[in-house]
Each structure stands twice: as structure tokens, then as C-alpha cells.
Amino acid sequence: MLKLLATFKKDLLLLWRDRVGLLVLFLMPLVLVLVVSLVQNNVLQATGQSRxxxxxxxxxxxxxxxxxxxxxxxxxxxxxxxxxxxxxxxxxxxxxxxxxxxxxxxxxxxxxxxxxxxxxxxxxxxxxxxxxxxxxxxxxxxxxxxxxxxxxxxxxxxxxxxxxxxxxxxxxxxxxxxxxxxxxxxxxxxxxxxxxxxxxxxxxxxxxxxxxxxAGDPARALRPDAVQQNIPAWALFGMFFIAVPLAGALLRERQEGTLRRLLILPVPYRVLLAGKLSAYVSVCLLQFGLMLLAGRYVLPWFGTPVLEVGAHPLAVAVLVFCAALAACGYGLMLGTLARSYEQASMFGAVSVVIGAALGGVMVPVYMMPEAMQVLSSISPLAWGLNGFVELFVRGGGLRDIGGNIAALLGFFGVTALIALGAFKYHSRHGG
Amino acid sequence: MRAAISDPANRDPAKAPMQPMLRARDLTLRYPGASKPALAGLSLSVEQGEIFGLLGPNGAGKSTAIGVMCTLLTADTGEVEICALNLRTQKNKVRPLIGLVPQDIALYPSLSVRENLSYFGTLYGLKGNDLRQRVDECLVMTGLEQHAWRRVQTCSGGIKRRANLAAGIVHRPELLFLDEPTVGIDAQSRHLILSNLQELQRAGMTMIYTTHYMEEAQQLCARIAIMDQGQVIAQGEPEILMAAQGCSDLQELFLHLTGRSLRD
Structure with missing residues (x-):
């Protein structure tokens, strides 16, 4: 436990010292939320070609x-x-x-x-x-x-x-x-x-x-406006960007030789990974929390409605945690599969944007062509976003988002296993 | 020259170890897709308390050998024993006994020197006062007490190299692997590092030392092994090996045994 905590503390410290990266990590989703919410709150725009x-x-x-x-x-x-x-x-x-x-x-x-x-x-x-x-x-x-x-x-x-x-x-x-x-x-x-x-x-x-x-139970449904939908959507988008610094941290350890030192320690590598994961998941939770606070206290200054998080804070917390795990799992996978930081940062950023587009962050899934709607179901951002819509807009509870939670945890499990498998392969083959 | 180094041959026989610190037998390893094996039947024996030099041209297999012996890589065939513990079956018992000073500066650049040492010390199970004391000792020994709170990324090459050494010894390993620990530093830092290694040897630490600087090997190592193409082609005390080949220094012996053709 001490070793896991030491790794947790070390990775938080590393993140803290990278002030510019941290600023981007927190500021980028905030700006996205602000801009998109304001734009969608005030402008009724053409709805595209899809019927x-x-x-x-x-x-x-x-x-x-x-x-x-x-x-x-x-x-x-x-x-x-x-x-x-x-x-x-x-x-x-x-x-x-x-x-x-x-x-x-x-x-x-x-x-x-x-x-x-x-x-x-x-x-x-x-x-x-x-x-x-x-x-x-x-x-x-x-x-x-x-x-x-x-x-x-x-x-x-x-x-x-x-x-x-x-x-x-x-x-x-x-x-x-x-x-x-x-x-x-x-x-x-x-x-x-x-x-x-x-x-x-x-x-x-x-x-x-x-x-x-x-439609549905009028007692449960919350106010369906741009703030209710955009904040979780763009906060989720920002959260998945954690994959880039996480993959970068893993790659730097590999490239700078620190990994060699870590690998001869009398500590299972999974403990070190768990420590690292805890640090990055904490950052995701903090990031998402700040987005919610912004929706509640900052965005209204710009004339948007106040964000309502529904009557099930536990369900929100569980979903945020699972989404954070999924995002970090993706970062772990990226960090072990990529051969260079450039590869990881480029692929990571682009894949998160694609995932967000498919997941309905930018355009609602029901407005997409049929083929894209089918593809949307493979995006973890869609699983997360649907869960937040259920909680924030339809007024659902923990039971209503069971499928979303299971999907996000499943994604985390699969990506973490791939990461461990790739890591073992590299270790065996001196990569 | 090597006056400060205790020669195993001159040690008190009563205190002579019964068991070698490290014994490697017939190690082979071929990387996937490689045409030649990186290790082709490597065998070595390192006595307790000695500094053992592992020399060889680029691509000879030194780093692979270190990788196998310090549990980073698994050999295709062959066995390694450290403190009589088999590496294949007792890896977890071996790991607390060994330390590594890699060729790269294997430290977190945005952490301070002290934070790096504390982190690695914690992972070796040190905590509280023990940890602080060990970190302080390492900082003093490597002349880093003035730089303890400097972030590694802001330090000079010499300080980084000394911090790299400190991180490898913070847990007082029985056997320390040093992979070219003095690359790219000035004479002062090199002198300090070599003095540190001699001090550690006097304290009973065994070291396996790879370097391309023959004068360092001659100064530090009681015994050496010269590797080429994944095998040990000569092993023993430098003076005896040089005399046997009619060479006046280690560099001449090295070139005599490994040839003058470029390797990379």
C-alpha cells in the first residue's frame, strides 16, 4: 500500500510540476463548455442533412x-x-x-x-x-x-x-x-x-x-437545455484527453530509462500501474468536478441556465468514476502500445476527437446518418454521455445507467489487460 | 593505480566467501527477428565484494547480459544465481538484493534529487527515519547535499550522473549493476563517482561494471570479462590477461582480443 501511495504521490507531483500541461488539461474543457454552451444556448442553427x-x-x-x-x-x-x-x-x-x-x-x-x-x-x-x-x-x-x-x-x-x-x-x-x-x-x-x-x-x-x-415521467425529467447536455458532454471529452499525458508519462518512463529501474524493484508492476492510475483518475475526477462547478456557478454569469445534476449524486459519482477509469485505461493502452511520445500524442488526441464525434458530443447521435449511429455504439464517450443524459436530463438513477457503467468498466478492463499484455511483451522482448 | 581496491587474491582466506555472489551459466538470448543471438552461451562468476568489469565493443551483448542478470530480461536458456538464489524461480527474493545504475539518467526530471531518491527508497520498503537517513547518506556520499532540492531537469550532467548512482544504492544492495555510469561527465564528477564505488566496495558491496573507458576498468576492477558476439572471450585479472597476450595495457588487450574493425 505504501508503495502504491508513493507512486500515486509521485505521479501527482509530476503532473503538478507540468503546469502548462495541467493548465491545458483543465482549461481546455472549461473553454469548450463555455463556448459551446453559449453558442447552442443562443443560436438556432440549421440542423444538417440527416432526416x-x-x-x-x-x-x-x-x-x-x-x-x-x-x-x-x-x-x-x-x-x-x-x-x-x-x-x-x-x-x-x-x-x-x-x-x-x-x-x-x-x-x-x-x-x-x-x-x-x-x-x-x-x-x-x-x-x-x-x-x-x-x-x-x-x-x-x-x-x-x-x-x-x-x-x-x-x-x-x-x-x-x-x-x-x-x-x-x-x-x-x-x-x-x-x-x-x-x-x-x-x-x-x-x-x-x-x-x-x-x-x-x-x-x-x-x-x-x-x-x-x-415524454416519460414528468416528475423525473429535468430541464432539457444546452447546459444540461453540453457540460457533461464536453467535460467527458476533456476527461478522455487524460489519455495523452498518461500515455506520455508511460512512454517517458520507457524512453528515459526510469522503467528499467522500476522493473527491477521488488514491487509488482501492476502495483506501480495502480498507483499511477489512481493519480490520473483523481485528476479526472477533479477536472469533472470543476466542470460541474463551472456549470453551476460560472456559466450563469454569461446568461446560461444553472446546471442541475439531478437527484442521484451517488449515481453521478459512480458514472464519473467509471468514465475516469475508462479514460485512464485508454491512456494505459496507448502508452504501452505506442512506440513514441509523438505517436501517442497524435493518435491519442485524434482518436479522442473521433470518439467524441461518434459518441454524440458534437452532433447528437440521432442526427447522424444511420451507419454512423451504428458506429456510435462502439464509442466509450457515447456510453458515458448517454449515462449523463439519463441522469442530468431524464432524471434517471443508478439503475437506469447500469448498462453504461458496465460498458465503461468493461472498456477499462479490456484496455488495462491489453496494456498489461503489451507491457509483458515489451519486457520479454526488450522493447 | 588500484591501490585503494582490495584484490580478492590478497584477501584474508578466513573471510573469503564460500559462494560466489553471481554465477551465470550458458546464457543464451535471441531477440525476436534478430539474425544472431544477443547472448550465445555466456558464463561468468562474480565473487562477493569485488568490482567485476564487463567489457566489450558495441553490440557485444553487455547490456543484454546486465538485463538478464538484473531480472529485466529472461534468457532463452541457461541459469543465473545471485546469492545462491535462482533467478528463474526466486526472482522476487533476488530483487531486493540488487541495484541498477543504468546508462540513461533514469530519474524523473521534474522531481528533485531528494524526491527521486525518496521515491525509489520507498519502493524498496524504506520509510520514515530510515528512509530520510538513507537518502541523506546517499546525498552526502555523492556530494549532492547542496543540490538535494534541485529538480533533476535543471541539474548539470555530472550532478545527474551522481544522482543516478545515488538512486541505485539508496537501498544498500548486495550486488550493484553499473552500466556505463560515467558517460559524458567531467573529470571531477568521474573522480567522485569512482571514489564512491571504491568506498562502496570497501563497505562490502559487489559490483558488475560495464564501461568503454579502459583506464576506469583497469583502475577499479579486480577481475574483468571481455565479451564479443554474446560470449565471454576472456575472463580473469587484468594483469594476468595482459601478460598472457603480451599487452602493456587494457586497451591494447581489448583491441587485440576483439579486433579493430568497427562494430556499428
Whole structure:
């Protein structure tokens, strides 16, 4: 234990003495979090070429459903799905699929909405142009179309889909009004109740209203904004960069000859590695903690919402620890497989960026082409990020992130074993 | 010349060791993909308390031999015994008994000299006052007390070399391997290091010393082995070997035995 602690202390001291490296290690993710959160918080940007899959549930089975489906399908960025696994979707299934994050959006048309829309439309047009006597309050009856969204969906995408739906419904309403007006004009059935004053007093009200709400348990879901999603994402990205200095430390020991001295010690090499790992995992934990503090206390100065970490701090701690182990395991593997520091730093940095891109740190996974979505499942950053989204956005707990924890620990196990294997190979062959 | 060094031949027979400190028999080792073996049947015997010189041209197999004898590498065939402990089966018992001063400055550059010594001392099981005392002794012995808190990266070549030696002896090993410990330093630092080694020998430490400086070997070593192509081609006391080959100094003997053609 003393030897492990000595190695832990030595590696912390080495990291501490490399002030520039340490500054980069802590400052880089902080700057990333700051910039990306601010940018995504304020700018609604184009969402790219990929089509968002939206579940469509038509419980009404009337004319309106077909019209909405047709108009929404015409939107370039959307693809509507009416069935899942060979079955026609029900509202409950759609809600469950969205709540679990399998799909990001569902549109639900309730039963009877077509008839209600038709009736309200006739009343409103009649009231405006005087072909019937309709009490003013009855025209305000609104049909409710539900737009369910995954709380993990970033605001920019939610806005895009909501706008598409509202635009489609407005188009339908306008077309329907035009049709009714044309009928009225052709029959010249104006009646006596109409006057220009009455028309101006009763300005047309939108009859097809949408209600957007998060799928899943509303008591659990947290506020889905850029801060909730970007801070864990970019902090995770920064954390995985620990692989570069860790690999560098291992390579320096090999290149500068310190490893030769360490290898003849009466201490198993795994104890020395455990000491080194403890030091670097501690740095990762500190780094992540600082990112969370920044999200809570620094970013709000720049006008972003305050970061909420959910009701399960233990689950957050466990996930951060497992992600730190995975990041350090990757560094160990890199440090034992690479032949030079240049190799490790270049490959390490690029591979972390690729892992982050695949993992949904830069672009949400659901916005990626299908092939990339499949590839995304092999990125440890995706496992970590999905876990944080579950905790920070969907309000999940330890049980909900069991799979993510297992995957991260598995990754650590595999990388550590590869590192030990490579190390033994080098030792045997004098490499 | 070698007046300060006790010659095993002149030692009191009553105190003569019964068992050699190190015995290597028929060591062979071939690196993967190499056309020739790095060790091709190397055999040596090193007596307790002596400084044994392992000489040879570049690529002769000296560093590989040191690597095998200090448990860094495993020979394909052959056996090594240190203090009568077999290296293949009792590696963990051998390791606390040996020390290594590698050719590279095997220290952490951003740690101070004292921090490096304390770290390696701790890994050898030293702690508390024992550790501090051993570190202080090593610093005094190698003339580094004034530089104890300097980071290694800011030290001169001579200080680094002396710190490298100090890190190898902080745990008082029975057998110390020195792989060219005086490369690239000035005459003053070299003189101090050689004096340190003689002092350690007087304290009973056994050393296996590789160097390309023949005058150092002649000054320090009671016995030498000259290696070439992974084998020992001559072994014994320098004077006897020189006389046998009609050579006036060790350099002449070395060139006579290993030839004048370049090796790398």
C-alpha cells in the first residue's frame, strides 16, 4: 500500500510540476463548455442533412390525420413513422419509445380531432363572415395535438420539429378556411348578422393547437437545455484527453530509462500501474468536478441556465468514476502500445476527437446518418454521455445507467489487460 | 593505480566467501527477428565484494547480459544465481538484493534529487527515519547535499550522473549493476563517482561494471570479462590477461582480443 501511495504521490507531483500541461488539461474543457454552451444556448442553427425520424400516431383516423401526415412528410428534414416493429403505433407505445430515447419525437392526433376541427372551422368562418349565429366563446375551442419529445433532445432540434408541425398545421387551417370561404362566396350566403365591425372584433383563432411536452415521467425529467447536455458532454471529452499525458508519462518512463529501474524493484508492476492510475483518475475526477462547478456557478454569469445534476449524486459519482477509469485505461493502452511520445500524442488526441464525434458530443447521435449511429455504439464517450443524459436530463438513477457503467468498466478492463499484455511483451522482448 | 581496491587474491582466506555472489551459466538470448543471438552461451562468476568489469565493443551483448542478470530480461536458456538464489524461480527474493545504475539518467526530471531518491527508497520498503537517513547518506556520499532540492531537469550532467548512482544504492544492495555510469561527465564528477564505488566496495558491496573507458576498468576492477558476439572471450585479472597476450595495457588487450574493425 505504501508503495502504491508513493507512486500515486509521485505521479501527482509530476503532473503538478507540468503546469502548462495541467493548465491545458483543465482549461481546455472549461473553454469548450463555455463556448459551446453559449453558442447552442443562443443560436438556432440549421440542423444538417440527416432526416429526423418522428413517430406518428393517428388515433383519430379521420381526414385531418392523412393531411397532417402528407404535409409533414413533405418537410425535408422529417421522416414520419406510423409503425414500429411491424405494429401500428399506439399513443402508449410511442410515448414509451420516446421516453426511452429510442426515438426523439412523436406526434399524437387524439381521437375525434378531425370532426372537432371541421366543426370549429365552420363555426369560426361562419362567425367571421356571417353565415350562422355562433357565440363568440365557442370558436375558441382548440383541438390538442401532442408533440412528445425526448427530454435529451437539444433545444435546437426540438424547435425545428415543433416549427415544422406548427407550420404544417397552419397551412392546413389556412387551406381549410380558404375552401370554406370559397364555398360561402359561391353560394353568396352571407346572412344578416355580418358586419365589418363584428369581423374585426372576432379575429381568427388558430384551431389546431399543439402541446409540446417531454415524454416519460414528468416528475423525473429535468430541464432539457444546452447546459444540461453540453457540460457533461464536453467535460467527458476533456476527461478522455487524460489519455495523452498518461500515455506520455508511460512512454517517458520507457524512453528515459526510469522503467528499467522500476522493473527491477521488488514491487509488482501492476502495483506501480495502480498507483499511477489512481493519480490520473483523481485528476479526472477533479477536472469533472470543476466542470460541474463551472456549470453551476460560472456559466450563469454569461446568461446560461444553472446546471442541475439531478437527484442521484451517488449515481453521478459512480458514472464519473467509471468514465475516469475508462479514460485512464485508454491512456494505459496507448502508452504501452505506442512506440513514441509523438505517436501517442497524435493518435491519442485524434482518436479522442473521433470518439467524441461518434459518441454524440458534437452532433447528437440521432442526427447522424444511420451507419454512423451504428458506429456510435462502439464509442466509450457515447456510453458515458448517454449515462449523463439519463441522469442530468431524464432524471434517471443508478439503475437506469447500469448498462453504461458496465460498458465503461468493461472498456477499462479490456484496455488495462491489453496494456498489461503489451507491457509483458515489451519486457520479454526488450522493447 | 588500484591501490585503494582490495584484490580478492590478497584477501584474508578466513573471510573469503564460500559462494560466489553471481554465477551465470550458458546464457543464451535471441531477440525476436534478430539474425544472431544477443547472448550465445555466456558464463561468468562474480565473487562477493569485488568490482567485476564487463567489457566489450558495441553490440557485444553487455547490456543484454546486465538485463538478464538484473531480472529485466529472461534468457532463452541457461541459469543465473545471485546469492545462491535462482533467478528463474526466486526472482522476487533476488530483487531486493540488487541495484541498477543504468546508462540513461533514469530519474524523473521534474522531481528533485531528494524526491527521486525518496521515491525509489520507498519502493524498496524504506520509510520514515530510515528512509530520510538513507537518502541523506546517499546525498552526502555523492556530494549532492547542496543540490538535494534541485529538480533533476535543471541539474548539470555530472550532478545527474551522481544522482543516478545515488538512486541505485539508496537501498544498500548486495550486488550493484553499473552500466556505463560515467558517460559524458567531467573529470571531477568521474573522480567522485569512482571514489564512491571504491568506498562502496570497501563497505562490502559487489559490483558488475560495464564501461568503454579502459583506464576506469583497469583502475577499479579486480577481475574483468571481455565479451564479443554474446560470449565471454576472456575472463580473469587484468594483469594476468595482459601478460598472457603480451599487452602493456587494457586497451591494447581489448583491441587485440576483439579486433579493430568497427562494430556499428
Amino acid at each position: 429526423i425520424e418522428v413517430l406518428f400516431v393517428d388515433e383519430d383516423q379521420g381526414e385531418l390525420g392523412w393531411q397532417v401526415l402528407e404535409v409533414m412528410e413533405a418537410s425535408p428534414g422529417l421522416q414520419l413513422l406510423t409503425s414500429h416493429a411491424g405494429n401500428i403505433l399506439s399513443a402508449e407505445t410511442a410515448q414509451a419509445l420516446v421516453a426511452s430515447g429510442t426515438y426523439q419525437f412523436a406526434i399524437v392526433l387524439p381521437s375525434g380531432i378531425s370532426a372537432q376541427f371541421e366543426r370549429d372551422m365552420r363555426r369560426q368562418v361562419g362567425a367571421l363572415f356571417g353565415f350562422g349565429s355562433v357565440p363568440a366563446d365557442s370558436v375558441a375551442v382548440e383541438a390538442q395535438i401532442q408533440l412528445l419529445f425526448d427530454p435529451a433532445v437539444q433545444g435546437v432540434f426540438r424547435t425545428a420539429v415543433t416549427s415544422s408541425l406548427q407550420y404544417a398545421l397552419l397551412g392546413l387551417e389556412t387551406a381549410q378556411k380558404g375552401k370554406l370561404l370559397q364555398q360561402a362566396l359561391s353560394t353568396q350566403n352571407f346572412g344578416g348578422a355580418h358586419s365589418p365591425d363584428a369581423a374585426s372584433e372576432q379575429a381568427p383563432t388558430h384551431l389546431l393547437r399543439t402541446e409540446a411536452k417531454a
